[in-house]
Amino acid sequence: MSENNWNLEPSLESVAQVQIKPQYELFINGKWQAPLAATYFATVNPADEKHLAHIAQANAADVDLAVKAARAAYDNVWSQLSGAARGKYLFRIARLMQEKARELAVLETLDGGKPIRESRDIDIPLACNHFFYYAGWADKLQEAFPGQQMEALGVAGQITPWNFPLLMLAWKVAPALACGNTVVLKPAETTSLTALKFAEICQEAGLPAGVVNIVTGYGDTGAALVAHPNVDKIAFTGSTAVGKQIQKACIGTPKKVTLELGGKSANIILEDAPMDQAVEGIINSIFFNQGHVCCAGSRLFVQESIAEQVIAKLKFRLQSIYVGNPLDKNTDIGAINSKKQLETIEEYLDIGLAEGAEIYQPDCTLPSPGFYCKPTIFTDVAQSARIAQEEIFGPVLTIQTFRTMEEVVQKANNSPYGLAAGVWTANGARIFGLSSQLQAGVVWANTYNKFDPASPFGGYKESGFGREGGRHGLSAYLQFKN
């Protein structure tokens, strides 16, 4: 038996082509500007807890400068350009991102902890594609909304999360610019580096000064942006708790708001599903990006008759999931984004055990130092359990079984969230039947976690409102005149 052991060797992606500056300033009006209060915070690599860089911390006065720059750029330059001219800049940015794809991928992995396979094959190519896609719309807005008159909103304040840093930037910046808005963007504090690299790309593309401004910092920086009276639009992706604060802050103001918030999405496996592909779908739905995915299929519902088999297959499959150094090309699950998030996840693991659920984790050794969590499945989970109701945002799956369609629809919809859902069955009629009853902004059939710039994304209920991506994504950055 021992001679059959065959283990892959680490295959590390080179970090040689990545230049990280010791200190980053704020990107305001096309220039790097030191924060007025001269305060900086550190960003670390979650895979080994090593220091990467110091990053400027913007306060309300810095945000004000950025908004003023964006306003001036909107009034004097960007709103005067034709759609074709805006599109030209967006195409240029997209191409530059493509040229620097490898560097961006490594940077994303270093700063955020996601496996290089994902940043290389998913995050960065998709981010580029969003710019290409919206570059194409810039001069075709009349075709997107035939018979309507429209104009840009003005200055868009955008706040992005740490799970897909550059991709979420692309989801927000590309449509905003295509529609003629200018932007002040606040990236998440643990993952600012690719946004700052994006600022360099804007410079290289010759984007007019002030069209894109990047203010780094913590939640108070974001709050200052939300509170700024000269911001016309707030687009936020992040937690439902913060989303609610933003919504409250915007009440009674003329600001338009789109929110893309949390989720506890149901992934439903019917007994006639293509079984092995469904198991792979479960893996992709919950262990993609360490489970740091707002639409992660964190609640698995398996039809009773196949539950035992599916769980056995899932446990076996977990044995060939590689957890470890995110720069290793063979790694499937990398580092948890931050110590804080790891603590949150571990707290939920304790809660799950206290709630009496049965835990399974594969036998694997985790690197140290660094923030790591084994892929985890909980069986025997009650609908009322906190681990089945609250968003964990980690590689933790809860499994429940069901007998009838009615039962699974009720349970799946019994959540304050409604971002996404998955349906696995070989029966086409059941796909349509179930997906029409599920309260979710996205329903995947026989697949999960598939994204495309042409496909709108957004939630029901407390998962937010507004759509990003596709033609729908344009309307979040336009006002119509009929």
Add this chain to the structure above:
Amino acid sequence: MLGNLSTPELSSLLALSPSIDQIGTLERIARIQARSIKGAAKLQGLRMALSMIDLTTLEGKDTPSKVRQLCFKAQHLHDQAPDLPTVAAVCVFPTMVGVAKKALGNSGIKVASVSTAFPSGQAPFEVKKLDTLYALDNGADEIDMVISRGRFLAGDYQFVYDEIAAIKALCGTARLKVIFETGELDSLDQVRKISDLAIAAGADFIKTSTGKIQPAATFPVVHTMLCAIKDHYDKTGQMIGMKPAGGISSSKLALQHLLMVKEVLGEAWLTNEWYRFGASSLANDLLMQYQKQLTGKYQSATYFSID
């Protein structure tokens, strides 16, 4: 239960074959192909692949001399490289089994014979039986039979089942590999169904193709067959062997196939008792890569013997 299933029993067995989603299958394979197999793992993989080869010659123009040369190569893959394994078996037509058996002597290398009117399977059952008996009488250790694809596609599952079970009964201690010729089957669902059928009928190995039809051992087909083997093992504890044949001509593909075996079935299958490559040109590419891995330099193809 060998050969004992009635038509209703067979029908209910095949009704349990899960449907196969092609897109999901391709995604799973892409994940495996994205893995990086380097360094010592590569060297070990190349050696493993060499030891799993069924070195094959199945030409109308085969001569005893060619078969003898092939048998020598099977035992001396590349004597310039020390400590190489031998291949697992030599695979020939029934008429060449005697020659191969004698040439291989007590080397431990098996003689596999194709049978049942290989490659088309278009002969009456009596002829197929004689074909098989001839190979066995001449000392074949393994029988590579082809199924009646026409009957299978026509939905005559009982016929195909009975045929496999009858050949299995003739085999005695010889191991039976059942060739599906997946290039003639319509879909992955069919591949799954014939896998379940052949395993139920007593196949020791299931094998993709004859090598005479393209496409042959594609990743989706092999993945589907491995899943059938895994499900059978989970249900019964019985291991079934797998033999992809045709189309795997490079080391890179072979290593990816081995990784798929490891991830889908587990390391217990990473031995030539349970896994074979049916190939004629794969061996030399493995040898070239092996030498490259050892010496850091590629050597000219002319340094490796063709037979």
